[in-house]
Amino acid sequence: MIALSGFVIALACSAAGFPDADWQAVETPAAAGAKAAMEAHAFTLTGEDIERLGVRTDSLLILHRGQLIYERYGRGFGPENPHLLWSVTKSIMGTLVGRAVHEGLINLDESICTYDDEVPEALCAIRVLDLLQFTSGIDFKESYEGERNQVSSVLAMLYGVGSDDMAQFVTEHPVRDAPGETFSYSTGDAVLLARVLGKAVSSTFGADFPWAMLFDRLGITSATIEQDKAGTYVGGSYGYMTPRDLLRFGYFLRRGGCWKGEQLLATDWVDKATVPNPAMTKRALCCADHDVNGRSFWLNRAVPETDRVQRWPDAPEDTFAGAGHWGQYLWVIPSKDLVVVRFGDDRDKTHDSNELLRLVIEWTDQLP
Amino acid sequence: MKLLTMLIMVTFSACGSGYDNHDLELLTRYRAKDLCSCVFVQNRDDQYCIDWTVASPDLATVRIDHETQTVTTEAMFFWAGKARFVDARRGCVLE
Numbered sequence: 001m002i003a004l005s006g007f008v009i010a011l012a013c014s015a016a017g018f019p020d021a022d023w024q025a026v027e028t029p030a031a032a033g034a035k036a037a038m039e040a041h042a043f044t045l046t047g048e049d050i051e052r053l054g055v056r057t058d059s060l061l062i063l064h065r066g067q068l069i070y071e072r073y074g075r076g077f078g079p080e081n082p083h084l085l086w087s088v089t090k091s092i093m094g095t096l097v098g099r100a101v102h103e104g105l106i107n108l109d110e111s112i113c114t115y116d117d118e119v120p121e122a123l124c125a126i127r128v129l130d131l132l133q134f135t136s137g138i139d140f141k142e143s144y145e146g147e148r149n150q151v152s153s154v155l156a157m158l159y160g161v162g163s164d165d166m167a168q169f170v171t172e173h174p175v176r177d178a179p180g181e182t183f184s185y186s187t188g189d190a191v192l193l194a195r196v197l198g199k200a201v202s203s204t205f206g207a208d209f210p211w212a213m214l215f216d217r218l219g220i221t222s223a224t225i226e227q228d229k230a231g232t233y234v235g236g237s238y239g240y241m242t243p244r245d246l247l248r249f250g251y252f253l254r255r256g257g258c259w260k261g262e263q264l265l266a267t268d269w270v271d272k273a274t275v276p277n278p279a280m281t282k283r284a285l286c287c288a289d290h291d292v293n294g295r296s297f298w299l300n301r302a303v304p305e306t307d308r309v310q311r312w313p314d315a316p317e318d319t320f321a322g323a324g325h326w327g328q329y330l331w332v333i334p335s336k337d338l339v340v341v342r343f344g345d346d347r348d349k350t351h352d353s354n355e356l357l358r359l360v361i362e363w364t365d366q367l368p
Numbered sequence: 369m370k371l372l373t374m375l376i377m378v379t380f381s382a383c384g385s386g387y388d389n390h391d392l393e394l395l396t397r398y399r400a401k402d403l404c405s406c407v408f409v410q411n412r413d414d415q416y417c418i419d420w421t422v423a424s425p426d427l428a429t430v431r432i433d434h435e436t437q438t439v440t441t442e443a444m445f446f447w448a449g450k451a452r453f454v455d456a457r458r459g460c461v462l463e
Binding site for chain 2: 076083148150151155158160162208228238
């Protein structure tokens with residue numbers, strides 16, 4: 001019965017409740033204590049800016065029941081400044097794959113070699129799905145804190161020997177694990193996915209496919225996705241957007257891929273992208289013990305099989321996110337009808353994203 | 369990614385295993401790219417962007433050219449980076 005009603009809701013893509021030209025800020029009744037605690041947590045700077053200490057929030061925007069109830073900027077940023085998304089870009093690329101699936105241009109279970117003739121044969125066992133959920137098995141060293149710069153595949157790809165043609169650089173790496181068996185978060189997977197996706201969709205949507213397929217449809221006007229010299233989008237790192245535009249993307253996910261009456265993703269796409277991918281229960285090689293990924297989204301679910309714990313224990317289990325270096329977050333919490341964008345420049349470990357979410361929820365739970 | 373953490377650890381030894389990139393090569397190219405994007409994509413002022421991309425020790429000199437929309441960086445007279453703003457959708461690309 002519950003599943004059935006969820007199915008019906010997912011099918012009902014209505015035109016109501018979406019922003020027009022821009023989000024209209026809504027005044028909320030005072031909830032002084034909780035709101036003040038949230039603001040103090042997010043916007044209290046420590047020391048001089050150049051010292052890069054403590055929590056350094058550049059913007060915090062909260063969409064509650066589809067209404068913009070909170071918007072504040074810091075450190076000289078404003079509504080007109082696109083902000084570097086770092087790895088939140090991966091969640092956008094992943095959603096573009098969802099668009100391509102919905103348009104019938106790509107199949108998750110197909111070999112990436114079906115779409116990309118530059119991929120060497122040794123990598124043809126990799127499916128589109130494997131790049132989407134970081135289970136390619138390609139031996140790409142994401143980063144090793146405390147090790148020399150020369151060890152990092154990411155630095156070599158973005159700025160070093162791999163930077164002219166990043167996807168080519170990724171495909172020159174050996175296979176370490178059988179595709180689909182091991183989760184290993186990889187910016188290399190995301191860049192290769194950007195090239196595979198581009199080859200699958202550009203004859204239909206052109207080289208500017210992220211705009212034609214998604215950004216223009218959602219009214220996102222501030223987006224930049226940088227490319228390498230070969231013309232591949234740097235789909236794991238170098239996206240930019242204003243916070244208001246990233247809210248549009250988040251609200252699109254919150255509405256299950258519906259925008260103004262038009263269903264732009266399969267009705268079950270977001271649901272499938274926000275449960276732990278199958279490899280999470282088998283073998284997880286990377287990151288912290290709270291890092292659980294679906295299909296290019298970070299989740300708030302424990303995975304006992306691989307000793308993974310909840311990432312934001314004070315937030316609901318259905319919370320999912322795009323998250324990037326130095327404190328970039330797009331959170332969607334369906335059960336609370338919340339979409340939260342938080343940009344920052346956190347250079348130390350002070351920022352506690354669980355505490356921020358706890359305070360946001362404490363405040364918004366008090367709203368009538 | 370812990371880019372800055374790693375970039376901060378600038379040393380002069382680049383021998384041994386791993387990718388064939390000197391620390392100062394990575395540093396100057398990182399700085400050119402992200403300084404370019406900070407100014408021409410994020411629309412922040414030059415001084416903010418210089419501070420935002422500075423690594424310690426501060427070995428790179430930078431030049432922001434608003435006319436040609438390029439950023440060049442240099443360190444120890446040998447290592448250099450150059451990034452160019454392409455357009456609003458593509459942002460900056462490393463040359």
